[in-house]
Amino acid sequence: MKTNILTHxxxxxxxxxxxLLLQACGLSENKSNEQAKQLxxxxxxxxxxxxxxATGELKAKNSEEIKGxxxxxxxQIWQATISDMVPEGTVVKAGAYVASLDPTELxxxxxxxxxxxxxxxxxxxxxxxxTAIELRGIRDDLVNLKFGMEEKKLQVEQSxxxxxxxxxxxxxxxxxxxxxxTQLEKKYELTQTKSVAKISEILAxxxxxxxxxxxxxxxxxxxxxxxxxxxxxxxxxxxxxxxxPGSQISTWDPVVAELPDLSIMISKTYVNEVDISKVQKGxxxxxKVDAFPDREYSxxxxxxxxxxxxxxxxxxxxxxxxxxxNEVDSIxxxxxxxxxxxxxxTYQDVLHIPLEALLNDTIAYVYKKENxxxxxxxxxxxxxxxxxxxxxxxxAENAEVMLTVPDNxxxxxxxxxxxxxxxxxxxxxxxxxxxRQEEAAEKLKQVKDEYQPKDGGGGGGFIIFG
Numbered sequence: 140m141k142t143n144i145l146t147h148x149x150x151x152x153x154x155x156x157x158x159l160l161l162q163a164c165g166l167s168e169n170k171s172n173e174q175a176k177q178l179x180x181x182x183x184x185x186x187x188x189x190x191x192x193a194t195g196e197l198k199a200k201n202s203e204e205i206k207g208x209x210x211x212x213x214x215q216i217w218q219a220t221i222s223d224m225v226p227e228g229t230v231v232k233a234g235a236y237v238a239s240l241d242p243t244e245l246x247x248x249x250x251x252x253x254x255x256x257x258x259x260x261x262x263x264x265x266x267x268x269x270t271a272i273e274l275r276g277i278r279d280d281l282v283n284l285k286f287g288m289e290e291k292k293l294q295v296e297q298s299x300x301x302x303x304x305x306x307x308x309x310x311x312x313x314x315x316x317x318x319x320x321t322q323l324e325k326k327y328e329l330t331q332t333k334s335v336a337k338i339s340e341i342l343a344x345x346x347x348x349x350x351x352x353x354x355x356x357x358x359x360x361x362x363x364x365x366x367x368x369x370x371x372x373x374x375x376x377x378x379x380x381x382x383x384p385g386s387q388i389s390t391w392d393p394v395v396a397e398l399p400d401l402s403i404m405i406s407k408t409y410v411n412e413v414d415i416s417k418v419q420k421g422x423x424x425x426x427k428v429d430a431f432p433d434r435e436y437s438x439x440x441x442x443x444x445x446x447x448x449x450x451x452x453x454x455x456x457x458x459x460x461x462x463x464x465n466e467v468d469s470i471x472x473x474x475x476x477x478x479x480x481x482x483x484x485t486y487q488d489v490l491h492i493p494l495e496a497l498l499n500d501t502i503a504y505v506y507k508k509e510n511x512x513x514x515x516x517x518x519x520x521x522x523x524x525x526x527x528x529x530x531x532x533x534x535a536e537n538a539e540v541m542l543t544v545p546d547n548x549x550x551x552x553x554x555x556x557x558x559x560x561x562x563x564x565x566x567x568x569x570x571x572x573x574x575r576q577e578e579a580a581e582k583l584k585q586v587k588d589e590y591q592p593k594d595g596g597g598g599g600g601f602i603i604f605g
Contacts, residue, residue, distance in 0.1 A: 179508060179541045180493060187486040187529055189522050190425075191417055193460070195408030197428070197475040199399030200463060203368055204375070205237055207393040208361035210354060216244055218387045219362070221395065227374045227383075228472075231366040231398075238364040238395050240388075245359055252352040259345045266341055270334035277327045284323055288316040370398030373473045381474075399473050404464045406438065406477045409450065409457040417483040418443055424462045425480040431470060438462045440481060484575060486522070490530040496540045497528055506541040506548070507534065513545050515553045519564050532556060532564045 207219060224238040231237060291313035298309045366372070375382040375394040382388065388395060406426060410418055424438040441463045447456030462479055464471070496505050497520065507516040518533030533556055534540070545551065556564075 187491045189484045191414045191481040193408040195406035195477045200403040200405045202397040202399040204394045205396040207388045210358045212390040224384050229372045233368045235366045240362040249355045256348045263341045284320040291316045373397045406462040412456045415458040423482045427478045429476040438464045491527045495542045508539040515551045517555045
């Protein structure tokens with residue numbers, strides 16, 4: 140009896156194990172079928188958009204620059220360090236304190252100017268004393284010569300009864316005395332003129348140094364930077380990054396900060412040299428702000444740089460592109476990071492497939508399911524975007540293509556495109572591309588260049604492409 144019970148128990152366990160195994164196989168088969176379905180896609184015709192994606196940074200389209208001292212160049216001060224600055228985002232009134240610059244170099248130049256003034260004043264006093272002594276000496280000599288000349292006159296009068304030779308000698312002595320007196324008078328006049336010129340020269344040097352000191356003193360007042368009008372302080376940006384405490388401003392770029400007009404915002408971005416040919420003024424842009432990912436904005440390209448830049452951290456040149464945001468939103472602030480998608484072209488009613496489905500091996504092809512079988516189908520492709528590619532020829536609507544390489548792909552039959560058809564399609568694609576370029580050029584002529592970027596100031600940070 141016990142043996143029969145054990146036998147029935149073993150049979151029951153075997154049946155249960157079989158049921159569980161069948162269920163597992165069924166689940167596995169269903170899972171495999173689902174995976175198989177996920178490995179292929181049915182292609183449809185539809186709208187196909189070409190985007191150029193790039194990350195940008197918000198700026199105000201119009202802003203008032205807050206500049207440091209304008210007279211540093213004339214004072215031969217080429218750079219100044221910002222020692223203190225109000226926090227970015229501070230709202231200030233016109234004339235309010237914004238920043239202060241390190242005055243060390245300026246104070247050194249002020250001391251040098253004062254030392255030079257003291258030196259010139261000493262030279263002036265010495266020149267006056269020397270001139271007075273020299274002129275007094277000449278005046279004394281003139282007095283003595285005048286007395287001598289009077290004596291010579293008396294001698295001439297007294298010698299009129301003397302022999303002729305004595306009279307002649309007396310007259311010669313008188314003439315010599317007169318000549319010496321006249322020469323000394325001219326010397327006195329020349330010495331006066333020379334002394335006046337010398338003192339005038341010293342006075343001119345003194346005035347020049349005093350003017351220099353005055354300008355330096357006026358410049359020292361400008362080392363305290365104040366707001367030109369009411370607004371929110373936004374730190375300026377240069378090629379070296381954001382300007383702030385510890386940064387240096389130069390005579391050729393003295394911008395310390397900006398007071399932006401937040402009513403019109405732009406996104407300044409950089410596009411690499413591979414994609415820049417697709418970007419034109421007037422193109423629409425979809426914009427997202429990283430700080431508010433749930434909000435979307437629209438914009439338009441208003442400026443494309445003609446010359447590329449070699450920015451630090453990039454292997455190739457990039458071109459600055461300016462996008463104006465259409466909407467006004469009080470939460471938007473300068474320096475916020477944006478994700479920009481520049482719509483360069485929209486195709487209507489075209490076949491397109493995921494990039495995962497396209498393969499290249501000297502030719503472009505896909506793995507197409509046809510009548511329950513898989514074939515290696517050659518295709519001609521058009522434009523691509525980040526996720527998909529246009530199929531110009533080789534596939535029909537509702538065709539099913541695989542997203543992964545099937546097993547034993549080398550054994551699958553290859554379906555090529557007729558060479559004549561291929562050439563015709565390529566020619567057609569080239570003509571369509573030329574037509575699109577002409578349309579873009581015509582549209583470009585109709586777009587006004589309203590945005591004139593400022594030189595130097597307000598330069599952006601370094602942007603990473605999307």
